[in-house]
Amino acid sequence: MVSGNFDPSMFLAIFPEIMILVLGLLILLFDLFLPKEQHDKLGWVTAGGLTLIIIGSLFVAQPSGIGEQIFGGMLRHDGLSFSFKMIFLFSAAITAMFVMGMDKVGKRGEFYLLMLASTLGMCLMSSASDLIMLYLAIETTSIPLYILAGFMTEDDKSTEAGFKYLLFGAMTSAILLYGFSLLFGFTGTTNIYKISYGLQMGSFPIVVVFGVLLLIVTGFIFKISAVPMHFWAPDVYEGAPTPVAGFLSTASKAAGFSVLLRVLLIAFPGVLPYWSAFLVAISTLTMTVGNLLALTQKNIKRMLAYSSIAHAGYALIGLGSISSLSILGISSVVFYLVAYVLTNLAAFGVVAAFGKVSGSDDIAAYAGLSRRSPVLALTMMVAFLSLAGMPPFGGFVVKFIVFSAAVQANLIWLAVVGVLNSIVGLYYYLTVLKVVYLYRSEDEEKPLPIPRSYSIALCVLVFGILAIGIVMSPWFNLSTAAAHALF
Amino acid sequence: MDFISSHLLTLILFSPVFAAAIIFIIPREQENLIRWSALVLSCIPLALTISLWFGFDRSLEGFQYQEMAVWYSAINSSYHIGVDGISLTMVLLTAILTPLSILASFSIKDRVKSYMILFFLLEMGMLGVFLALDLLIFFVFWEFGLIPMYFLINQWGSEKGEREIWGGRKIPARTYASFKFMIYTMAGSLGLLLAIQLIGVVSGTFDLPELYKIWPMLEKPLLGLPVSTVKSIAFWAFTLAFAIKVPVWPFHTWLPDAHTEAPTAGSMILAGVLLKLGAYGFLRFVLPLYPAESNYFAGALGFLAVMAIIFGAFASYGQSDFKRLVAYSSVNHMGFVVLGIAAAAHSVGSENANIAMNGAVLQMFNHGLSAAGMFFLVGVIYERTHTRNLNDFGGLFPLIPVYGGILMFTSMASLGLPGLNGFVSEFLVVRGSWPVFTVYTALAMIGLLFTGAYILRGIKQVLHGPLNEQWVGHLSEINTREILVMAPLMVLMLWIGVWPAWILDVINRAVAMLF
């Protein structure tokens, strides 16, 4: 449904985006007018504002049953984009709460502003239905993230992270743009929903179509940090402020998936067997490389980086298992991302909380954590076990569903590869938990204060992880509905 | 009373458990109370058995006082017990020997409570074997009896002595003996267990009277093998288990060790009752279940029995340890039981068979009396001298005339002096088997000759000859308690020797039915 004519109700569809903008402006104002010592309130404002936006959106911005294109086909307002928007908003809110506790960045208004700008970009990414809009959205997302990654200018690693991210990002953007231009050249349209028709009409050789697709996909898999475009992730995560790393590994990655889903399924259904085979290959590589490299890491952020690479691989299983028969593949990806975002945020949250006090991100530094702060240790266990795919946490259910999708698509070997990989994963997650629970350290007696914002955010996340793991039906239904709405 | 008479066997079987439970709640410090309660409680099964003896209808064939209850429905095994003449005799033997053994154990000082409890459990196990009419229940008690015996030897056995095992490591002799006892018997039971399973699988029941009807008639091939092959294997599995228990040469090597190391009362029960379990197994299970195979293999069994008689006698003669001497004599005497059984199996239905069988069963009873008596007497002198080496004794008759007299009497019974019980049964066995296995029986007579030799040698070394001066003034006469232990045994020995009909009457009916 393309509604070419302008209709004021379209504004409701972009209610979240508008409100993010408003919130950003508010932050600017607060930053100017609040006295310096009150600046830690900025985080609360951001988090609270985002929460309100989520609630408001649920009331006013919910798409109707069938999706529709708005603003002349620039955006598409459907269940999928809406779901992803909620994910982004949620992770931004949580990230804001984590940032608040950071000494160096927590009081700087521009940090929150950049984060909001990036979130805005993500929202647009997930709903863009036009290549131009999509490119703009990607850049809107990326540029603030480059800055955020390098935010701690006095820290060499952070600067390096920002710069590296920028370079890689710029390069893949270029490739992406090249792919877009070819696509436009072939089909004469930039609307994603019309490209498929255009490609069909032109009856291009499959090699050509697939080549173009590869160019585009390269850009996207950079975003989701899948092999072979994963190099940046460990360095950037390690250097960036921990909450930013968390944000990168969750919201940004989810945004990449949302685009991947839409572009591949809508624009390239004609070569579905080819790209799904390609994605299966990527998925296998990503899982395996991510997990194997994670094994040897000494730094917890690097380990989580590799683990998040691996998780991209698991999610790609769902994508690779998409067949014309069933949408289980799509809904499994969405569902997977929901749980993954919650879980990984929790993991990074714990790392941030611990790193703030101890000043170290070495896994070895976590020794004695369970004695220092049993609650934090328990939270970490929940997050890590969920990442490892253990019930009753969300990670188990979603992995189960993703593997189901693979089995349904007759990709049993892929499911087995996934399964073997999750065992490798289990190994290194347990290694960390072992340090936390088993090893003693001299710092055991030192208190480990946890700021209130962390407590609240982590509580919400743990609750969410358990909610997905135990009461899975509503979430899965939403994911399925979102998957349906894509077409 | 109705309840008692209808559940008499169950009462007999489990009254020892009841006794054990009572002992269990007596504080361990009250040693004398424990001893006396044990003695009194052990008379309960005896009293019940005596009433059973008199209530038993000698004119009827088959099993009496049968009881049946569901035990293990899934595999059709039930708690089925009953007595016939053979088992009744054995139950009587057990019930008589237990109080006597307990009385004999009054000298035990160490952990009296555990000792008595084990003793009662042992009694229960033995009674169960004799009463069971279900193959599985039989096996349950068969194996169960091992445990208390193992601990009796292992814990209350003689404290001296060491045995070298492979690797040159030395372990206490009683540990060695008990372990050997356990492993030999268990290994024997293994084949038995497998054969029982086979029978259960094929017949779908473990009930003995039913199996008597089904199993020997079985015709169809089993497990892809001809039925006769399978049955032969199963027959040997049974035979081996029982042969180890009897024990038949060459499976007897556990016996001297176990007997020697066991405490006195343990030896009494071991020789008196436990050895009978094996022979009883032949009678109750092997012969009726495998008539054809028994008949076929009777010669081999007879050969083994003769070897047991001869080698038992030779070995016994060669011993310098008094207790070992008596132990080997058991091998010798039990050989006659097996010889009788083999002869009967070989000549099924004939009069010879009947006589041999009567002899075998009576020999079981008699050996129970005399072996128990002998072991007790060895124990008596050991307690006083702390040695069992025959060369350390000599000429003790003047010092302890009463003991000497009792020892002579018991030895004579064991030797088979006419007028005492041993003669009757051995005569019957020899009479029955002579026409069947003439050569074997003749050879067995040589063994019998040596029986006389070793017993006389034993007596001579202990009682006669030059007096070993070291015992003068150190050796006290047999005391009243010990005489009380011996008295009933001696009475029975004499009684059976003089008038065996009262017991043969009971046995004969059952034996006749066996064929």
Added chain:
Amino acid sequence: MQFPILSVIIFTPIIAGVLILLFPAERKTEVRVTALAAATFALGLSLWAYFSYDIAAGGYQFVEKFEWLPMMGISYHVGLDGMNAPLLLLTGVVMFTGVLISWGIDDRPREFFAFLFILATGVFGVFVTLDLFMLFFFYEIAVFPMYLLISIWGWKETREYAAMKLTLYLFIGSVIAMVGALAMYFTSGLDTFDMLELEKAGFSTAFQQLWFPFVFLGFGVLGGIWPFHNWSPDGHVAAPTAVSMFHAGVLMKLGAFAALRVGVMLLPEGAKFWMVGVICLTLVNVVYGAFIASVQNDFKYVIGFSSVSHMGLVLMGFATLTKTGFIGSGVQMFSHGVMTALFFAVVGMVYDQAHTRDIPHLGGFRKFMPMVAVAFIVGGLVSMGMPGFSGFVAEFPIFMGVWQSYPWVAVIGAVSIVITASYIIRIIGKVFFGQLPEELEGHIHDVTVLDKVALVFLSGILILLGVFPRLMVPLVESGVENVMRLLGGV
């Protein structure tokens, strides 16, 4: 609506576990009392469920069913039948005694009991679930607390290695089985994970033959099937006492039970096809396990390998595909569970006093802890299949089942009985009756009253079941009927 007894049993431990976590860490006594209360409650309920099961009616009783994830056909579906009722009771028993035995744990008891109870919830869940998804759900819940329990409270020398090995082995097994389960789900076309529905799916023979090994061996790993048994002795040895009890007593049954429920019952044709192979593997388990146990010098390793041997018997009973075999396995699961819990309790008590488990360095414990000695003897007799104890009533039908299908296996397998007897006797003789080593002089004391209660309770069950098999066999038989029906009366 009837009282949801199964759900209450499943969730009692985890709720108690969470409650315990809410206590301040110093209130150790309160933590323990709460744990004991919860365990007693669960035990009471499982006893009640066990005895109120109507054998005559048979089938699944106390059924509860709610939609969980209807789009995938996943439901919360629990029910009790003759196969799982004894296991439910077993878990209750082991949980109760495990708490008693662990009373003395002083290092973070709060976390210890919480993890232990989470584990218990998983175990209860697996036993009563009738939904394939739920089975995996609870299965994993049962596995991962094991890691922490072993690595935190375990034996310092090997705990890290053993815990990791155990977790990875079990995880591999379960996920491999999970792939098989997913294949079943999609092939059946029924859109349901409900096992009662999947039973009727009518999978093609080729499909069953293809997937059976995955599913059966996947779960068999936890059941300790050779050659995947390797994790088990290491895990047992490294684990703290109560965890070993749980581990060998209950968790290994989890594997065997799931192999039955999912492998044999859902893929009967596959089972028929592969059983020769399985029975060979289990034969190795039985004989080789016993042999290895007999040459160990570490007390706990002996018991660990004996578990391998005995679990082999359970799986062997399944592999016979005969009614008697299944009955035997059903009873053996319970009997071995209680027995091995008893064993590990005893080993733990000995170790606590002697601080060594090296058998040559132990001896004479009878004098100081007579009750423990008696308990061990009872366990030992059960272990060697001595009649009058539960081991006999369990192993006898297994062997009968084996006779019906593979007689030669029964003959070879029976060797294990003698081997078992020899090492059990050796241990009894050395550890409990031998000479007390000089270095231990004056260091050995009797165990606490709570320990004694646990020991008496466990040994009592073993004897009771051995003397009155009626208490359990008809129940198991009714469950086996159902299995046999699925197997088409092989």
